[in-house]
Amino acid sequence: MKQAGYNVGQPAFSTPEMENDAKNAHQYFRQIHAKNVKPGDIVIVNVGTGYGPNGHTAIIDGSYHDRKTQIIEIGGIDPMGAVHHSTIAQSFQSLLKEGRITYARPTK
Incomplete structure (x- = not known):
């Protein structure tokens, strides 16, 4: 996000923040x-x-198709892997039943 010109602050983001x-x-x-x-x-x-395994964030990589929406992430279904493509359903599977889903747009 920083390379795209967005303010990211000094500390690393965590999903609750x-x-x-x-x-x-x-x-x-x-x-x-x-x-x-x-x-x-x-x-x-x-x-x-x-915090920890109770939260996850990903970047939307296509038009909205509910839980079939394409995303780009690190972690998720491949916790030790590199950046990869997935879907909301695949990546957030363990969190979706009880989780709070927030869609957000970065601000400049």
């Missing part, structure tokens, strides 16, 4: 409705506190 910012402060992200999702937006899913 990303969700909170998208819903409240809007310093880095602004929450959007699923119907408005486009490539480059992000999807955040948190369960409980959202």
Whole structure:
């Protein structure tokens, strides 16, 4: 995001802070409705506190097709692998049942 000109701040993002910012402060992200999702937006899913295995974030890589939406991620279905393509359903499978799904657009 930094290379694309977005403010990313100094500390690394974690999913709870990303969700909170998208819903409240809007310093880095602004929450959007699923119907408005486009490539480059992000999807955040948190369960409980959202830390560690209870949260995950990915970049949207196509038009919105509910849980079949294409994403780019690191981790998720391949926790030790490199950056790869997946879908929301595949990547967030363990979090979707109880998780809070937040779609957000980076702010400049």
